[in-house]
Amino acid sequence: MKKCLRCNISVSTKTDRCPLCHGILSQGDHSEAEQSYPMFKQRKSRKQVFLIAGSIVSAALVATTIALNALTWNGKLWSAVFAAFVLYAWGLGWITLKKELSLGMKLSAHAVAIALLLIDVNAFAFSQETVSHITWSVSYGMPIVFVSFLVVANILVVAKRHMLRDILLYQLAFCAAAFMPLILMISIAMEPIQPSIAAAFFSYLNVMGLIVFANRTIASEFGRKFHI
Amino acid sequence: MDGLQIGNSRWYKLDNAAHIYPAMRNASDSCVFRIAANLDHVIDPECLQRAVVDLKPRFPSMYVRLKSGLFWNYCEYNEKNPVVRPEPPYVNHNIDSHENNNYLFTFYYYNRRISMEAFHSLCDGYGAMEMLKAILFRYFELKGHKMENNGLVMTASQTPDPREIEDSFIKNYTSSKRERATVKRAYHIRGSRLVLREGIGVITGRVQTSALLSLAKKCGATLTQYLAAALTFCISSTEDAKKSDKPVNICVPVNMRKICDSQTLRNFTLFFYTSAEGRMEFSELVETLKTQFETGLNKANLQRTLNANVAMERNLGLRMVPLFIKNAGIRVVLSNLDNKIKTATISNLGQVALPPSMSGMVRDFSVHLPMGSKSTHGVGVISCGGVTTISFSRSIYETDIEKLFFTFLSGEGLDISIQSNFREG
Numbered sequence: 071m072k073k074c075l076r077c078n079i080s081v082s083t084k085t086d087r088c089p090l091c092h093g094i095l096s097q098g099d100h101s102e103a104e105q106s107y108p109m110f111k112q113r114k115s116r117k118q119v120f121l122i123a124g125s126i127v128s129a130a131l132v133a134t135t136i137a138l139n140a141l142t143w144n145g146k147l148w149s150a151v152f153a154a155f156v157l158y159a160w161g162l163g164w165i166t167l168k169k170e171l172s173l174g175m176k177l178s179a180h181a182v183a184i185a186l187l188l189i190d191v192n193a194f195a196f197s198q199e200t201v202s203h204i205t206w207s208v209s210y211g212m213p214i215v216f217v218s219f220l221v222v223a224n225i226l227v228v229a230k231r232h233m234l235r236d237i238l239l240y241q242l243a244f245c246a247a248a249f250m251p252l253i254l255m256i257s258i259a260m261e262p263i264q265p266s267i268a269a270a271f272f273s274y275l276n277v278m279g280l281i282v283f284a285n286r287t288i289a290s291e292f293g294r295k296f297h298i
Numbered sequence: 299m300d301g302l303q304i305g306n307s308r309w310y311k312l313d314n315a316a317h318i319y320p321a322m323r324n325a326s327d328s329c330v331f332r333i334a335a336n337l338d339h340v341i342d343p344e345c346l347q348r349a350v351v352d353l354k355p356r357f358p359s360m361y362v363r364l365k366s367g368l369f370w371n372y373c374e375y376n377e378k379n380p381v382v383r384p385e386p387p388y389v390n391h392n393i394d395s396h397e398n399n400n401y402l403f404t405f406y407y408y409n410r411r412i413s414m415e416a417f418h419s420l421c422d423g424y425g426a427m428e429m430l431k432a433i434l435f436r437y438f439e440l441k442g443h444k445m446e447n448n449g450l451v452m453t454a455s456q457t458p459d460p461r462e463i464e465d466s467f468i469k470n471y472t473s474s475k476r477e478r479a480t481v482k483r484a485y486h487i488r489g490s491r492l493v494l495r496e497g498i499g500v501i502t503g504r505v506q507t508s509a510l511l512s513l514a515k516k517c518g519a520t521l522t523q524y525l526a527a528a529l530t531f532c533i534s535s536t537e538d539a540k541k542s543d544k545p546v547n548i549c550v551p552v553n554m555r556k557i558c559d560s561q562t563l564r565n566f567t568l569f570f571y572t573s574a575e576g577r578m579e580f581s582e583l584v585e586t587l588k589t590q591f592e593t594g595l596n597k598a599n600l601q602r603t604l605n606a607n608v609a610m611e612r613n614l615g616l617r618m619v620p621l622f623i624k625n626a627g628i629r630v631v632l633s634n635l636d637n638k639i640k641t642a643t644i645s646n647l648g649q650v651a652l653p654p655s656m657s658g659m660v661r662d663f664s665v666h667l668p669m670g671s672k673s674t675h676g677v678g679v680i681s682c683g684g685v686t687t688i689s690f691s692r693s694i695y696e697t698d699i700e701k702l703f704f705t706f707l708s709g710e711g712l713d714i715s716i717q718s719n720f721r722e723g
Contacts, residue, residue: 071715077701078708079503080715089501089718090701107500107719108408110387169396232377294309294374295367298617 072098082106128156147194154190158183173226173233174240181219181244185212208254209262213269216248220276234284238291241280248273308358309365309374314467314607315565316419320364320371321625322632322670323417328392331678332666333426333647334413335434338659341407342441347382349436350405352454354379357429359463359564360420363400369621371419376400385413388497389719390668390691393417405433410661412437418565423647423665423678424553425563428452430663431652438659448653459561466560467608476605479594481571481639484547485539487674489694498669500719501700502689504662505712507649507681513710517584522646523591525679525688526550527584529644530574532702533675545575549643550594554604557597568603570594571639637672642699650682662687669693 071080072095074088081088084105086095132153139149165171165179185207192207223241227234251266280288319329354361361380362373378399385408393415398404402417403426414430421429432452439445447453492499514524526548533539533546551567560566572590574583593599610616616624650663664687665678676691690700708714 077705079704080713082715082717083720085720089716089720090697090704105409106502106717107389108385108387110497110720169394294365294372296369297311297367297372298369 150194174237185215212251213265217269220244245273245277313465313565319419321628327670329418330390331668332415334664336661337410345440349433351379389500391497422565422567446655450651450653461561462563466562466566470558471608475602477602478606484641485542485544489696499692503714503716507686526644527587545573546641548572549640551645642675644677646679664689666691
């Protein structure tokens with residue numbers, strides 16, 4: 071044990087400095103001297119640099135695209151599509167890498183983002199300008215996206231039973247979302263309506279399946295998530 | 299227990315104190331505390347891992363994961379097993395629940411030390427200490443030692459008592475008088491902030507319990523009163539504090555188990571504040587703090603504080619508010635009110651009683667308090683086997699308070715040895 075003569079205190083350390091006064095310690099008995107704590111190492115975080123550089127590059131690209139779109143204007147706002155893709159890429163990276171988010175949350179965020187992206191592409195780049203600007207994205211895109219994610223969620227639950235509780239509420243959310251295209255198609259009176267009907271039917275079958283096979287889990291999960 | 303179901307689907311609502319920590323947790327405020335035991339031999343990680351897994355059925359309120367509901371957070375049974383790790387250089391660092399199999403505690407090993415770091419929503423110091431003792435007991439058993447319990451340690455073979463997992467805040471709530479003590483805005487210790495996401499600064503002092511107790515008795519004070527007075531005295535003797543017209547307020551956690559006859563392993567702690575304005579002689583300060591301790595530890599006063607805290611949680615309007623709004627509210631209230639009334643915290647876990655078969659193998663314990671973004675110093679005190687450890691946790695580089703404190707005790711004739719994690723540079 072070393073001694074700080076200035077503080078009149080024994081110090082158990084391998085270093086020569088007193089942690090209190092930073093004075094030189096007198097050399098004492100080395101028998102008990104062991105590193106009290108693991109060596110501290112400064113963390114080198116490159117995440118911040120990548121984020122700043124990425125933001126600047128993305129903003130520059132979006133600004134250039136908007137400028138090009140304005141200079142070569144042909145009646146279509148195609149730069150909005152590019153901006154949406156850049157935003158989606160950022161969102162994709164952030165959501166996928168965020169460790170705290172659950173798998174269900176990540177799947178839901180991706181499903182919503184892809185659906186919005188399709189609507190954006192349809193509205194600004196490939197609009198047929200018939201009844202609505204978003205015909206194919208709502209009639210085909212949204213049903214396919216939500217049903218696909220619902221299938222992925224089902225496969226996950228079948229493959230890993232213990233994930234049921236984690237994914238259950240998101241499964242129900244996908245089921246609700248899969249009804250949305252049908253509601254939109256009816257309310258705007260768009261054609262073709264068949265994919266939306268198929269998606270809604272698949273969603274209905276899913277809800278029924280969950281009620282039959284996982285009714286207790288559903289009740290328990292609702293009790294937890296919505297307890298006041 | 300409120301909300302608890304038996305079987306793999308078990309879950310429970312957070313207790314009154316546990317609600318605030320998920321909202322407060324961020325990169326600079328981990329809300330994690332550490333309890334560590336120094337043994338007489340280098341730790342065997344494999345035995346420690348087995349001990350931690352073996353105790354899973356014994357502590358149903360501990361082996362859980364934190365989940366978010368629409369209105370409140372809750373804890374549910376964690377099917378995965380916890381994993382012990384080598385101790386990192388960062389004390390009380392944010393628990394990465396993803397890497398930690400979603401557990402709210404982690405067991406670390408380093409040389410002769412076993413450390414348990416726990417997120418405060420899970421338990422308070424008492425609960426963590428009971429679990430650490432049980433893990434140590436099982437660890438020694440697995441190492442081949444003949445162990446005798448004497449009823450001082452919870453063992454893997456016991457069935458959990460429902461009283462250990464109850465929400466004692468709710469149980470002891472009465473709808474009668476409710477009132478929180480008003481506390482003046484406190485003086486804050488100034489210094490260069492450590493990068494808190496990289497851990498806190500720690501300096502631990504070891505003294506003979508008997509010598510420290512005799513010093514306290516000489517002043518007619520308890521150990522906690524004496525150390526709180528010494529801490530206040532040292533803080534108020536700094537040049538910066540002398541210039542300030544604000545009082546030095548020390549936050550003192552109170553273990554409510556003895557007062558309310560509870561055995562819960564979850565949070566059951568309330569706080570009171572001692573306050574000292576202007577420069578006082580040490581003896582005068584001890585007398586002032588003794589009076590404040592008497593008021594602070596008064597059962598009726600604590601009951602009123604408990605009632606006020608629980609009444610807020612039970613308010614129907616507040617209960618119906620979505621969780622993300624509640625979290626934002628908690629952050630605003632605590633950063634603007636709670637942190638402003640506190641200069642430092644001192645928490646004395648008291649004397650740890652170990653069975654004779656264990657006491658020879660455990661050299662001492664230490665407690666490291668969590669450090670928030672606003673408060674700069676926390677002092678954890680614990681005694682075992684004739685040794686009292688006084689652990690300073692700090693969020694600034696400067697060690698002036700620690701120096702004043704330990705040289706003060708040394709000046710009173712105590713033989714002190716210290717250890718540091720050398721975050722001071």
